[in-house]
Amino acid sequence: MYLAAKTIDYLIVGQGLAGTLIGYRLERAGHHVDYVDAPEQRAASSVAAGIINPITGRRFVKSWRIDELLPAARSLYGELEALLGVQLWYELPLIRTLFNRGDENDWLARGGDPAYAGYLIDDPALGRIPELTQPAYAYAGVGHSARVDVAALVSAFRVRQRDAGRFHAVALAYPDVVPEGASVRVTLGGDPRRYDRVVFCEGWLARHNPWFGYLPHGGTKGEVLIVRTAAPALDRLFKHRIFLVPQGRNTYWVGATNANRFDDDSPTPTNRQYLEDRLREVLTVPYEILEHQSAVRPTVRDRRPLLGRHPKHPALSIFNGLGTKGASLAPLTSRWLVDHLEDGTALPPEVDLARF
Ligand SMILES: Cc1cc2nc3c(=O)[nH]c(=O)nc-3n(C[C@H](O)[C@H](O)[C@H](O)COP(=O)(O)OP(=O)(O)OC[C@H]3O[C@@H](n4cnc5c(N)ncnc54)[C@H](O)[C@@H]3O)c2cc1C
Numbered sequence: 104m105y106l107a108a109k110t111i112d113y114l115i116v117g118q119g120l121a122g123t124l125i126g127y128r129l130e131r132a133g134h135h136v137d138y139v140d141a142p143e144q145r146a147a148s149s150v151a152a153g154i155i156n157p158i159t160g161r162r163f164v165k166s167w168r169i170d171e172l173l174p175a176a177r178s179l180y181g182e183l184e185a186l187l188g189v190q191l192w193y194e195l196p197l198i199r200t201l202f203n204r205g206d207e208n209d210w211l212a213r214g215g216d217p218a219y220a221g222y223l224i225d226d227p228a229l230g231r232i233p234e235l236t237q238p239a240y241a242y243a244g245v246g247h248s249a250r251v252d253v254a255a256l257v258s259a260f261r262v263r264q265r266d267a268g269r270f271h272a273v274a275l276a277y278p279d280v281v282p283e284g285a286s287v288r289v290t291l292g293g294d295p296r297r298y299d300r301v302v303f304c305e306g307w308l309a310r311h312n313p314w315f316g317y318l319p320h321g322g323t324k325g326e327v328l329i330v331r332t333a334a335p336a337l338d339r340l341f342k343h344r345i346f347l348v349p350q351g352r353n354t355y356w357v358g359a360t361n362a363n364r365f366d367d368d369s370p371t372p373t374n375r376q377y378l379e380d381r382l383r384e385v386l387t388v389p390y391e392i393l394e395h396q397s398a399v400r401p402t403v404r405d406r407r408p409l410l411g412r413h414p415k416h417p418a419l420s421i422f423n424g425l426g427t428k429g430a431s432l433a434p435l436t437s438r439w440l441v442d443h444l445e446d447g448t449a450l451p452p453e454v455d456l457a458r459f
Pocket of ligand 1: 117
């Protein structure tokens with residue numbers, strides 16, 4: 104728990120996962136926090152499955168700093184569950200398909216590394232997988248996996264802020280933000296206000312930000328299907344060529360695609376077809392498609408978040424670049440940024456925007 108020496112007035116621009124967690128931590132430190140978000144935009148946080156998968160890629164590599172990220176995530180989402188009265192954290196085993204002997208050998212080779220103890224499960228319990236999906240060459244289990252209901256978090260937190268009169272549902276125009284020495288003048292809905300600090304959390308749209316647009320913001324578009332089956336759903340996360348993520352009431356999140364080049368952030372017929380084809384390869388029970396969604400993940404060239412104060416305008420900060428792993432990265436990295444803003448604690452160089 105931080106003790107604010109002085110209450111600081113903050114404005115958070117963008118209330119997706121990044122804006123929610125940084126805002127919550129600042130409020131908890133005793134500061135006044137307002138939020139602005141353009142609800143008509145597609146936010147990555149409202150489309151994400153929120154999978155926490157500590158072992159990723161074809162080579163089964165442990166995610167960056169996962170040993171530190173996991174306890175921070177469990178603790179912060181647990182606090183927010185209590186505050187908001189919504190379940191956010193689901194401990195769910197993760198099973199992944201091994202497609203051939205090469206996969207199996209790579210997996211077994213990793214298992215010999217003591218740093219991976221507890222993360223690799225060679226003979227996992229499969230639950231309903233054999234009942235509902237095509238047989239596979241072999242299966243492996245990933246320990247310490249979970250799912251965070253990111254969309255539920257963002258929406259419950261928004262309701263709370265709206266009820267408190269701290270949420271503004273508008274797209275902030277950058278000319279309405281004017282840094283003036285130690286503070287910032289902001290015009291919100293025609294109403295001029297003054298904030299001590301502004302934290303930008305605009306996701307992939309940060310590329311248009313006049314102060315932080317120079318950073319190497321990328322964007323990876325992802326499309327997903329929400330499907331329902333008549334049969335009882337899987338009781339674990341399942342990674343075949345795509346992920347099947349049970350969401351309750353026989354529905355699944357199915358995805359996702361990855362595209363570094365895209366014309367806009369809308370769903371496309373081609374990717375819907377791609378996802379349907381992958382689903383047909385794996386699921387053996389009939390299903391109906393309820394929704395087809397898309398959004399852009401805020402990625403960075405070196406795959407690390409972007410945190411810090413603007414070099415010339417210290418009243419402006421950024422919390423961005425959560426990429427494909429926001430659910431696990433955001434809890435700890437938001438703490439780093441708050442410590443940095445509160446008492447000047449140095450940011451780890453891997454996430455400090457000063458690296459660019
Ligand atoms: C298909 C898909 C699947 C994913 N699956 C997972 C997963 O399983 N696990 C995982 O950990 N991560 C996953 N992610 C990644 C995760 O969603 C992101 O890391 C995270 O949600 C990013 O949060 P954010 O707050 O930075 O961005 P966003 O959620 O995009 O939020 C940015 C917000 O800023 C607002 N905004 C932007 N500009 C302005 C402005 N000028 N004025 C007002 N508001 C503005 C937008 O409206 C938006 O609400 C997935 C992403 C996608 C797209």
